[in-house]
Amino acid sequence: MTREVFNSSSLNLDQCLEQLYNNNLLGEELIKKLCFKLKELLITESNIVHLQTPITVVGDIHGQFYDLLEIFKIGGYPPDTNYLFLGDYVDRGYHSVETISLLIVLKLKYPNRVNLIRGNHESRQITTNYGFYTECINKYGSNSMVWQYFTDLFDYLILSCIIDNSIFCIHGGLSPNIQTINSILVIDRFKEIPHDGPMADLVWSDPDLDLLNFQISSRGAGYQFGINIVNKFLSINGFDKILRAHQLCNEGFQVFWNGKVTTVWSAPNYCYRCGNKASIMEVFNSFNDDDSYLFNVFDASPESDKEFRRLNNSIFNTNNNSGFIDDDANNDLDNGGSLNGDNSYYFSDELFFEELGNEGESKGRTLNRKARHIDYFL
Numbered sequence: 001m002t003r004e005v006f007n008s009s010s011l012n013l014d015q016c017l018e019q020l021y022n023n024n025l026l027g028e029e030l031i032k033k034l035c036f037k038l039k040e041l042l043i044t045e046s047n048i049v050h051l052q053t054p055i056t057v058v059g060d061i062h063g064q065f066y067d068l069l070e071i072f073k074i075g076g077y078p079p080d081t082n083y084l085f086l087g088d089y090v091d092r093g094y095h096s097v098e099t100i101s102l103l104i105v106l107k108l109k110y111p112n113r114v115n116l117i118r119g120n121h122e123s124r125q126i127t128t129n130y131g132f133y134t135e136c137i138n139k140y141g142s143n144s145m146v147w148q149y150f151t152d153l154f155d156y157l158i159l160s161c162i163i164d165n166s167i168f169c170i171h172g173g174l175s176p177n178i179q180t181i182n183s184i185l186v187i188d189r190f191k192e193i194p195h196d197g198p199m200a201d202l203v204w205s206d207p208d209l210d211l212l213n214f215q216i217s218s219r220g221a222g223y224q225f226g227i228n229i230v231n232k233f234l235s236i237n238g239f240d241k242i243l244r245a246h247q248l249c250n251e252g253f254q255v256f257w258n259g260k261v262t263t264v265w266s267a268p269n270y271c272y273r274c275g276n277k278a279s280i281m282e283v284f285n286s287f288n289d290d291d292s293y294l295f296n297v298f299d300a301s302p303e304s305d306k307e308f309r310r311l312n313n314s315i316f317n318t319n320n321n322s323g324f325i326d327d328d329a330n331n332d333l334d335n336g337g338s339l340n341g342d343n344s345y346y347f348s349d350e351l352f353f354e355e356l357g358n359e360g361e362s363k364g365r366t367l368n369r370k371a372r373h374i375d376y377f378l
């Protein structure tokens with residue numbers, strides 16, 4: 001096996017940043033080098049990275065690159081602001097390549113100021129069905145390797161962070177296989193996200209206000225978990241709260257159980273059509289009072305609004321929109337998605353509500369999804 005060696009001096013990160021901030025794509029060879037360098041860095045990081053306040057926590061972005069730029073405008077640019085991104089950088093939006101490229105360069109340039117947790121969309125299987133694969137091919141050509149470079153890199157992303165030894169951060173949620181954080185430390189994370197088991201649960205699970213314990217998730221992967229599970233996990237591990245993303249919130253965030261669990265959602269007007277707000281959570285300290293954090297709420301950037309109008313025109317012209325709401329929403333893992341070359345893989349209605357949380361369901365919709373059977377070990 002030959003190991004390619006890149007001269008790090010040949011990587012001009014400042015030039016990459018300038019190019020990306022000006023909305024230019026990076027070349028394929030450059031992406032190959034950047035992914036290689038970042039894998040070298042991430043392989044040294046633990047499954048759980050310890051961070052300190054002040055830090056700004058960002059939820060799902062889903063390829064909404066202009067809204068990511070908006071986040072830096074309102075929250076400060078790295079390295080002046082410390083960032084923890086909770087995953088789901090790609091799929092759905094039109095600019096997953098730009099989004100993940102920028103985050104990779106920022107992580108390489110400011111490794112201690114930028115932290116990237118893996119989401120359930122940082123996966124070969126999911127990105128094949130939800131837009132990122134097709135975007136890579138559309139932007140770099142069908143012979144391009146960029147999707148492989150990016151998805152190989154995803155295998156190296158960390159699974160969780162702990163802020164000030166008190167705030168546990170993951171993309172999705174808790175797992176019946178994880179009582180103490182030691183169960184996270186021993187995971188071999190350098191692989192595609194499995195269909196089940198602790199690694200899958202960390203990126204797929206959701207809190208559920210109606211539950212006390214665990215229930216198999218209607219998403220078809222991960223679990224829904226209730227207050228007893230949260231209390232037990234926090235008390236065993238000595239944490240105060242859990243921060244996570246993974247579910248659309250109409251107000252940009254959702255607070256569960258008096259702040260024991262908080263969802264941060266950072267894709268405004270999700271898929272250029274949901275009309276939701278987004279937020280970043282600025283955590284100043286871990287004193288656990290109302291002054292220790294702030295939800296900085298924002299709307300879609302003007303550039304993303306243009307995408308919304310472009311989408312509306314295309315739906316109007318092609319008349320391929322069968323309706324916004326589909327009560328028979330399937331889940332990621334059971335549905336093959338659509339790769340038929342139009343925009344439907346971004347917005348296919350039967351897939352559309354996978355990120356919807358309690359707020360979405362409370363708006364008069366009843367989801368009637370069949371949970372896939374998942375074996376698990378207590």
Ligand SMILES: [Mn+2]
Binds near residue numbers: 088121245246
């Ligand atoms: Mn997610």
